Amino acid sequence: MSRLARPVSIVLAVLLVLLSAAACSKKSDDNKPSDSSTTPSTTQNGNNASNSGTGTETEGGADGEWKPQSDLSKKVKFSYASVQAIEGYDYTKGDPLAQYYSEKFNYEMDVAALNWDNWNERMRIWINSGDMPDVAVYNYIHADAAAFVEQGLIKRLPDDWKQRWPNLAAVYERTTLGPQMEKVFGGTYFLPRARFMDNLPGDPLPNHPSVFIRKDWAEAVGFPVKSAYTVSEIMEFARLVKDKDPGNVGDKLIPIAENTNHAVDLFVARNSTYWNSFYKDKDGQYKWGGASEDTLRGLKLFSEAYRSGLLAQDFYTVKNEEHGAYFNVQGIAGATFFQAPTSNLQPYYNDFKNNLGIDPYENIILATVLGEDGNYHQVDLINYWGTIIFSPDIKDEVFERYMDILDYNATREGYIITNMGLKDVDWTYDDSGNIVSLYDEEKEGKPLAGTTGKYPSWGYLLGSIILFDDFAFDNPNTDERLRELSKKVYRERTEIATPETFTAIDWDYYTYDSPSKRRAEIDYYTEYANLITQSGDIEENWRKWVDSKMPLIQPVLDELNEKFGG
Amino acid sequence: MDNNALIRRIIRSKETYMLLLPGVIWFVIFAYIPMYGLTLAFKTYKANLGIFGSPWVGFEKFEYVFRDPAFMESVWRTIWINLGRIVFTFPVPIILALLLNELRMRRFKRTVQTIFTFPHFLSWIIVASVLINFLDMQGMVNGIIRMFGGDPVNFLGNTTIFRPLLYITDNWKNAGWTMIIYLAAISGIDTEQYESAQLDGATRLQTMWYITLPGIMNTIVVMLILATGYIMTAGFDQIFNISNAATAKAGEILDIYIYRITFQSAADFSFSTAVSLFRSIVNFALLLLADRICKMLGSEGLFPPIRKAARARAKGAA
Numbered sequence: 001m002s003r004l005a006r007p008v009s010i011v012l013a014v015l016l017v018l019l020s021a022a023a024c025s026k027k028s029d030d031n032k033p034s035d036s037s038t039t040p041s042t043t044q045n046g047n048n049a050s051n052s053g054t055g056t057e058t059e060g061g062a063d064g065e066w067k068p069q070s071d072l073s074k075k076v077k078f079s080y081a082s083v084q085a086i087e088g089y090d091y092t093k094g095d096p097l098a099q100y101y102s103e104k105f106n107y108e109m110d111v112a113a114l115n116w117d118n119w120n121e122r123m124r125i126w127i128n129s130g131d132m133p134d135v136a137v138y139n140y141i142h143a144d145a146a147a148f149v150e151q152g153l154i155k156r157l158p159d160d161w162k163q164r165w166p167n168l169a170a171v172y173e174r175t176t177l178g179p180q181m182e183k184v185f186g187g188t189y190f191l192p193r194a195r196f197m198d199n200l201p202g203d204p205l206p207n208h209p210s211v212f213i214r215k216d217w218a219e220a221v222g223f224p225v226k227s228a229y230t231v232s233e234i235m236e237f238a239r240l241v242k243d244k245d246p247g248n249v250g251d252k253l254i255p256i257a258e259n260t261n262h263a264v265d266l267f268v269a270r271n272s273t274y275w276n277s278f279y280k281d282k283d284g285q286y287k288w289g290g291a292s293e294d295t296l297r298g299l300k301l302f303s304e305a306y307r308s309g310l311l312a313q314d315f316y317t318v319k320n321e322e323h324g325a326y327f328n329v330q331g332i333a334g335a336t337f338f339q340a341p342t343s344n345l346q347p348y349y350n351d352f353k354n355n356l357g358i359d360p361y362e363n364i365i366l367a368t369v370l371g372e373d374g375n376y377h378q379v380d381l382i383n384y385w386g387t388i389i390f391s392p393d394i395k396d397e398v399f400e401r402y403m404d405i406l407d408y409n410a411t412r413e414g415y416i417i418t419n420m421g422l423k424d425v426d427w428t429y430d431d432s433g434n435i436v437s438l439y440d441e442e443k444e445g446k447p448l449a450g451t452t453g454k455y456p457s458w459g460y461l462l463g464s465i466i467l468f469d470d471f472a473f474d475n476p477n478t479d480e481r482l483r484e485l486s487k488k489v490y491r492e493r494t495e496i497a498t499p500e501t502f503t504a505i506d507w508d509y510y511t512y513d514s515p516s517k518r519r520a521e522i523d524y525y526t527e528y529a530n531l532i533t534q535s536g537d538i539e540e541n542w543r544k545w546v547d548s549k550m551p552l553i554q555p556v557l558d559e560l561n562e563k564f565g566g
Numbered sequence: 567m568d569n570n571a572l573i574r575r576i577i578r579s580k581e582t583y584m585l586l587l588p589g590v591i592w593f594v595i596f597a598y599i600p601m602y603g604l605t606l607a608f609k610t611y612k613a614n615l616g617i618f619g620s621p622w623v624g625f626e627k628f629e630y631v632f633r634d635p636a637f638m639e640s641v642w643r644t645i646w647i648n649l650g651r652i653v654f655t656f657p658v659p660i661i662l663a664l665l666l667n668e669l670r671m672r673r674f675k676r677t678v679q680t681i682f683t684f685p686h687f688l689s690w691i692i693v694a695s696v697l698i699n700f701l702d703m704q705g706m707v708n709g710i711i712r713m714f715g716g717d718p719v720n721f722l723g724n725t726t727i728f729r730p731l732l733y734i735t736d737n738w739k740n741a742g743w744t745m746i747i748y749l750a751a752i753s754g755i756d757t758e759q760y761e762s763a764q765l766d767g768a769t770r771l772q773t774m775w776y777i778t779l780p781g782i783m784n785t786i787v788v789m790l791i792l793a794t795g796y797i798m799t800a801g802f803d804q805i806f807n808i809s810n811a812a813t814a815k816a817g818e819i820l821d822i823y824i825y826r827i828t829f830q831s832a833a834d835f836s837f838s839t840a841v842s843l844f845r846s847i848v849n850f851a852l853l854l855l856a857d858r859i860c861k862m863l864g865s866e867g868l869f870p871p872i873r874k875a876a877r878a879r880a881k882g883a884a
Contacts, residue, residue, distance in 0.1 A: 120829075121829040124829060124833045125829070127613075128613045128833060128835070129613070130613065144833060147833070150612075151612050151613045151614040151615075152614045153613055153614065251712065252704070260810075260811045312703065313703050313718075313720045313723065314702050314703045314720060314722055314723055314812075316723060316810045316811035316812050317698060317702055317722055317723075317810050515630075515834070518834060519630060519634070519827075519834070519837070523826070525811070526811045526814050527814075529811035529812065529814075530811050530812060530814045530815055533723055533811070533812035534725075534815075548635050548636070551633050551634065551635055552633075552634060
């Protein structure tokens with residue numbers, strides 16, 4: 001035994017050393033980042049929320065005239081990261097639409113699926129560590145973006161890109177953000193994805209989240225049916241629903257169903273234009289929105305709704321966007337402030353009908369939420385959602401191929417495919433040249449998009465540079481009543497507002513970057529939700545909170561006033 | 567011992583030292599070499615210049631750290647939560663080990679031990695998901711409360727319940743695992759002592775109190791010193807997964823604060839390194855302090871003198 005012990009221990013030790021060395025030196029075969037995901041659904045995030053978009057006639061016109069800038073006969077392989085992707089899905093050949101694109105553009109695509117909770121964080125880590133995928137959809141945050149550009153962490157597009165990809169350039173000009181950032185950075189680093197091309201519903205651009213109210217319940221409790229409500233009116237409806245329970249829901253009734261972010265959006269953001277930012281006041285001096293009386297007004301309503309049981313007592317534990325389903329799937333909510341891009345309304349209404357068995361067009365009120373002053377409050381959304389960025393190490397052939405995909409999708413042909421599916425399969429032109437849908441969702445038993453749809457790969461992942469909302473106004477797959485309703489809701493928001501409550505972007509502030517400003521980034525959603533769940537007087541708690549933040553806020557105010565105040 | 571003697575001894579026992587090598591390599595690569603990254607606390611990190619090339623800024627980052635009131639709040643919160651852990655979770659595995667040691671039926675003992683140990687292998691994400699399903703307003707516990715006519719309790723959003731919840735879940739998940747260390751220490755106690763005590767008519771409680779507990783006292787002290795050394799590290803995974811917007815303040819420990827300033831706002835790796843460095847220095851100081859106090863109280867501490875240990879070994883061999 002003792003004779004064996006020595007050689008065995010030597011072999012064991014050598015093996016362990018080799019294993020350690022191998023573990024330390026092993027580099028992943030590819031740069032595929034680990035990923036996680038959620039199923040695609042509409043939702044929003046932080047300061048540039050939503051999905052949407054469409055486009056129209058662009059240079060290049062029909063597919064036949066469109067010319068690629070790369071050699072499509074040569075196959076390329078690239079990695080791609082996007083929020084709302086489906087974990088593990090084959091985005092190269094998983095469905096006919098994915099196959100159509102991958103064959104047309106001769107590529108193989110590895111997709112890292114991100115979710116709303118890890119999107120910003122993962123991108124920061126990947127970009128800062130030099131491990132970003134070849135192409136990624138980045139939630140533009142100026143402080144980070146400036147640092148990435150300054151340090152060369154993302155690719156600068158060649159100076160002649162607008163000449164080479166003119167359809168893409170036309171979309172880029174419509175986004176506002178793109179040209180503005182080009183001025184700031186002295187070149188193009190970000191390709192914002194346009195929400196709207198031809199059907200821009202307003203400038204400043206309103207956001208889409210709206211309140212969904214049970215019309216049948218409203219009528220049962222004698223609540224008026226309107227197209228816009230103040231926050232306190234919605235609370236009044238909730239009170240009536242709580243007291244009378246017109247749907248006989250019982251213990252499970254939630255008068256207003258929200259998650260943390262949407263609750264803050266409903267109560268605070270709808271009352272306070274600058275609830276999460278700094279602003280230049282009438283006296284020419286910069287102020288902090290967190291300390292404004294409007295914000296306090298919203299917080300008081302928020303607190304009252306929480307304390308009186310109009311909101312679920314544990315609304316902050318709702319993950320992702322599940323609160324929307326309390327309204328249209330479970331039927332236990334009287335109202336919900338939720339995503340309402342035009343493109344998302346049809347599935348939302350369909351789910352309502354399929355799950356509750358009642359006509360959504362007769363039983364849902366889709367309305368705008370106003371502040372207590374009767375005005376719509378918001379800062380210009382900016383006509384983009386998510387920007388496309390490239391790794392500084394991306395191969396030229398891959399970069400050019402992806403730009404080709406984007407440019408193609410900015411043509412009329414590509415744009416329709418990204419919104420309607422495959423030509424002559426899912427849609428076609430009639431004799432007058434109008435688009436006609438060939439897809440019957442009821443007959444097929446599934447929607448076109450989504451994890452359970454005909455094309456799970458459909459959406460933001462095939463290089464959409466124009467998002468869904470613009471086309472959704474004309475999309476024959478969406479019921480005309482919904483399209484008209486959506487247009488009306490967007491239009492009204494620009495009408496029921498003043499330039500002070502629905503404001504244009506202050507580009508001085510937006511593009512200002514400093515260490516103090518970076519450190520003053522606050523997770524307002526969590527902070528406000530935390531404030532209203534605390535015991536004690538909300539106003540007193542808010543004042544303490546404002547005081548506690550001032551060491552971080554005051555340096556930013558001093559800098560802004562010194563630089564831009566007057 | 568002169569250097570030559572030491573080298574001779576190493577050569578003589580080279581196989582043993584070879585077994586040590588992978589561990590040493592691991593420590594060098596993953597613990598010592600990355601320490602150069604601590605210089606970031608005194609630099610402004612530029613990813614394109616790397617850690618070495620980033621410009622020095624002295625103590626600027628620390629000035630920012632101490633200007634942020636949330637930082638000191640998170641420091642005190644971390645200390646309080648961890649002191650609570652020492653009171654409410656540290657003794658639990660010791661008690662479990664003592665009780666389990668008294669079980670006579672081996673099969674039952676093993677089953678109980680397995681049941682206690684199993685939760686350790688669940689991640690905090692799983693534990694938090696289970697907890698939320700049990701305790702939320704529509705969860706099982708509130709369902710039972712409603713069934714008996716009571717009003718539901720908001721367990722997950724109550725800041726008063728938050729800390730006890732941390733200790734309870736920590737005990738549920740980890741006490742069984744930590745108990746193994748104490749069971750191992752108990753198994754090293756000379757059985758003759760138990761036989762003598764039995765002959766002298768000692769009760770089981772007396773045996774436990776006068777033989778078992780003193781027998782594992784050195785292990786308890788070492789574990790206590792190590793726990794003290796982690797007083798500024800209060801379990802990121804657990805709190806991150808269990809807390810929510812309502813308990814965000816109650817749960818903002820230093821680790822969460824570092825996470826927040828690093829990943830949830832514009833990334834400033836130098837700033838978070840400065841906070842991490844502060845935390846590590848305090849942890850290290852507390853570790854040494856606890857070790858010194860234990861030695862002053864007569865315990866061997868973390869590093870018993872070699873001569874004493876050698877004597878103990880020699881005595882054991884005899």
